[in-house]
Amino acid sequence: MTRERSTDDGEAGDDSDASGASENATRRGLLRAAAGATVAGAASTAGCLGVTTPADVAARSEVSGNVGHFVGPSWLADNREDTVVLDARDADRFREERVYRARRVPFDAITARESTEAGDAPDTDAIATAFGEIGVSPEDDVLVYGASVGSRVTRVAFALAAVGHEGEIRVLNGGLSAWNGRLGTGSRDGVSSTDYEPDPASSTWVTREWLADRVGTFNGDGPGLVDVRVPEAYLAAAGSDALNDDHDRHGHLPGAVDVHWVGNVAGRQMTEPGRLVRLYEVEAELDRGGTVVVYGDDNVDPTSTWLTLKAIGFEDVRLYDGGFGEWANVDSDRGRYPVETATNVVIETEGSVGGDDDGGDFSCTG
């Protein structure tokens, strides 16, 4: 490298110590000027400039305390060779940049449902096939990441649990931006497919009939029930954009408590665990030792709450995979599947989801 020197200070070509001292003084002068110290009456801004390095971002995403499933980037760095890394984002972002050797999850396939007499349920055959196509085996320890820790990421974690995945399932707190290790780009790295044989874990979900049999007991004598949608949808607020035009009815399942799922996420990271415990145990009054069912309009967003509750120690958390979209549109005997439009049990949340995935589709941010 050629060292460039100023010629204005009369020291060109001079390598002496005196010359070095002069250069230092010149640099100091520049730094003072940049800090405003040479401007009479101006306050210094030195020390107020925000400088962030990838290491800082990674450090902020580390996970401490007794939290399951969520890990920080240092964990991934230490376990990279022993972990199958799955990218939950869309194809364009995957091609642009990803964790080196990550495999992109075919997202539509892992949200597949099958229709049963009891109602919609995860199509575990289709989901297992999708994981097999990207080379995942049931015993692999898996880490899932996205742009943040939004519901695309947690849906992948749920899908793995639903097919009875034997290996560990983890999520990268902070998403891709927290990772300061090696990156990959371009077309997907070639992987050999596997024959993923599902072992359906039906205790991870419930069906419409399971819920209908328990109407009137939720958050009382029966299971906990959490509606993860915005309060306007939960309360069927007249004229609200939050109401899904495809639904015959609006409101919520009787007795459900509303905790909007974005409260689980702060920017690109999971919300501080102590806050989550307060939110769900104190404010929503859920019993961590009992069964808790979560649902939303679809089967993606509520998985955020599904994984969050498991991460903070809830023992039996289940997803209503059919969601309010199924419940509200049953075509017969609707008295068995009533909805409520009024209640005061709305828990205020403050979350926000970073990541800018999926062209602004807020509900599918990963």
Add this chain to the structure above:
Amino acid sequence: MTADGHGSGAGTSADRVLAVPCEGDDLLALFALDTGARLGEVPVGSHPVHATTCRGRTVVATMGERAVTAVDPDGEVTRIETGVLGPSHFATANGELYVSCSAGDALAVIDPEGLTLVDRVAVGAEPHEIAVAPDGDRLYSGSRREGVVDVVDTERRERIGAIDAGPGVRVQGVALSPDGDRGYAVDQRGARVIAFDPGGDVGGDAASAEPVHTEAAVGADPYDLVATEDRVFVPGRGDGVVHELGRNLEPIVVHEGFSRPVELFEIAGDWWVLDAGAARLRSLDGAVVETPAPGLVATPVGGGRLAVSHYDDDRVSLVDVESGTVWTADTPAYPFGSVVV
């Protein structure tokens, strides 16, 4: 609301009890009807608002619950799950007790003998008042959210259609004429009343049924109504008037000068108006009976008398339209729709 002050609770037995749901204290307060003596109170669950009697039991609608409460003659209290929040109004049809679950979209159907939920009938969201056809084969439920009157076949316990009262309508009161040939529904939001054909073919969806005969404007903020053979009375709470209309809603007279009229009762041949904004009953002919406080709800008890719940004053009174107040008694908070047992 009733149009017959003579029949309900008829009898002069001195041991009759006035049971008053008190919404603010979750109690059913009991009073001796003839003296007003406080006989006790029964915890019945959150926000009791209306009570009825059925098969010897007193049943209380507890709006803050997903259940109603039944009290046996021997004092046993039974909770009957509805599964849906907001039980408010009762109706008996085909030997079963229907209760509107006003925070949901269902009518709960209760076996009054076994005290069990036997079914739920899906109706328009936020059902409130219920009217039953004279022969009990059909039931009409007004939806406060969806602007329809749902028609329920009580034999099949099934919604067989709906009368669409128009866009943006909040259906509040629902009533049938005594012969069952004409139905009426109050549109609270639009300050109007509609007349519909309750026996019409509503076997299709709401859009295919066109049973609405006519409509009429009424006073502001109407809530309830009374239908007789040839008259329809609709109090307009917001502007202190009572519209008297013909069977086909043709205007007859607008009675003015009330403060906040809420209910009408036919007592001894006269129509008396309960006023939530004035401490009095006033007949449509101009007669006035002072009451201890304004009344929000009243129950005819026979003999020309009304049991008046003074909701905002935590009192209940027995009022005789000829001689004035017979007795008044303090109650737990927010006394509401009473029943004579």
